[in-house]
Amino acid sequence: MPKLRPLIGITPWYNYExxxxxxxxxxxxxxxxxxxxxxxxxxxxDEEFLNELMNRCDGFLLSGGPDVxxxxxxxxxxxxxxxxxxYRDAMELYxxxxxxxxxxxxxxxxxxxxxxxxxxxxxxYQDIYTQNAEKKMVKHTQDAPKWYxxxxxxxxxxxxxxxxxxEEVIGVNSFHHQAIKDLAADFEVTSTASDGIIESIEHKSxxxxxxxxxxxxxxxxxxxxxxKLFKAFVNxxx
Numbered sequence: 001m002p003k004l005r006p007l008i009g010i011t012p013w014y015n016y017e018x019x020x021x022x023x024x025x026x027x028x029x030x031x032x033x034x035x036x037x038x039x040x041x042x043x044x045x046d047e048e049f050l051n052e053l054m055n056r057c058d059g060f061l062l063s064g065g066p067d068v069x070x071x072x073x074x075x076x077x078x079x080x081x082x083x084x085x086x087y088r089d090a091m092e093l094y095x096x097x098x099x100x101x102x103x104x105x106x107x108x109x110x111x112x113x114x115x116x117x118x119x120x121x122x123x124x125y126q127d128i129y130t131q132n133a134e135k136k137m138v139k140h141t142q143d144a145p146k147w148y149x150x151x152x153x154x155x156x157x158x159x160x161x162x163x164x165x166x167e168e169v170i171g172v173n174s175f176h177h178q179a180i181k182d183l184a185a186d187f188e189v190t191s192t193a194s195d196g197i198i199e200s201i202e203h204k205s206x207x208x209x210x211x212x213x214x215x216x217x218x219x220x221x222x223x224x225x226x227x228k229l230f231k232a233f234v235n236x237x238x
Contacts, residue, residue, distance in 0.1 A: 005037040006058035006237035011092050011112075012040050013065055014085055026217035027063055027109075033220075034230035036237060045090035054098050059105035059208075059237035062092050062112030064215060067178055073123040080127035082177070093119045105208040107233040110176055113201060113211025122184035127177050128197060138195045140174045146215070147222040149173055153199040153214075159190035160210050161200045164228040172199065172214035179213060208236035 008031045012021035023040050031038035036059070044050060066083040070076060072093060077084070092112075096119035099106040108116040114124050125131045128140060142150040149171025155162045162168070180198040183189060187209075191200040203209035212229065220227040 003238075005035060006234060007056065008036045008038050008059045008061055008234065008237060009041045009053060009057040009095075010038055010061045011063050011088065011095065012043055013063065014043050014087055016085075023063060024217065026215075026221070027061060030217050030220055030227060030230040031061065031234060033227060034234040036230075036234040041091075043087050043091060045087060045094070047094065050091065050094050051098070053095070054102060054104065057104075059107070059233065060095055060099055061233070062096065062106065062108040062115050062211075064110035064112065064175070064217075066111065067126075068111065068114050068118055068124060070124070070126055073118045075123070075126070078126050080130050080177075089115075096120070100203060100206060100209055103207050105233060105236040106210075107208070107229070108211035109217060110213060110215055113213050114178060114180065116209065116211045117180045117184045117187065117201065120184035120187065122180060122187070123182040125179050125181045128179050129177065131181075132195070135195055138174075138193050138197065140176055140179075140193075140197065142174050144173075146173060146175070146218045149219070149223075151193055153191045153193050155191040155200070156189070159188075159200075160202050160208065160232060161190050161212065161229070164232050165225055170225075173219055174214055176213060208233055 028038035066085045069084045092115045096116045138151045187201045199213045216226040
């Protein structure tokens with residue numbers, strides 16, 4: 001019999017007004033194209049239920065979405081912090097912590113990289129422009145097709161992200177106003193934008209705990225290099 005595809009749980013988006021969970025197809029299709037089997041997780045903060053998910057899934061993808069509640073990293077929410085999803089915060093922070101503790105592969109995209117960092121004790125810029133007013137900033141919320149790379153990042157050689165591209169400089173898309181401020185312990189920065197904003201991180205000893213600030217789920221359809229991130233993740237889930 002052929003080997004079963006690894007089961008990858010993807011955290012859902014949530015519409016509070018309509019009580020509806022959903023996701024954009026690029027996440028699921030990216031996992032499936034990479035050889036995994038994507039499943040959209042139900043939204044829950046029940047730890048018993050989430051622990052069962054940890055036993056059932058071979059890996060987890062933390063999807064993009066709204067801002068993280070600043071209180072989860074010890075700050076008051078400021079006027080420039082945007083929409084908050086308390087259900088998602090509770091679920092994703094728990095999954096991120098347990099995945100790191102149990103050495104279960106985890107891949108964070110945009111909000112996902114931020115959740116991973118906060119889960120392990122790091123902090124965020126609530127607004128990169130306001131809190132870096134003295135710097136010349138790159139435009140991190142683009143007005144261009146979503147698949148189009150609008151700024152470059154520099155990648156640390158021999159990191160997991162570098163292994164996917166084998167290039168030290170690549171172009172990425174960008175849709176965020178928050179980013180990692182203080183890096184969590186046991187993680188390292190593996191790429192940055194020219195303005196110093198952190199664009200990817202990975203755990204120093206985990207089998208695969210990688211976060212990227214850009215959106216490869218919107219890029220791989222136009223540039224197959226970005227599917228390699230999904231393939232590297234899925235391969236570690238086998």
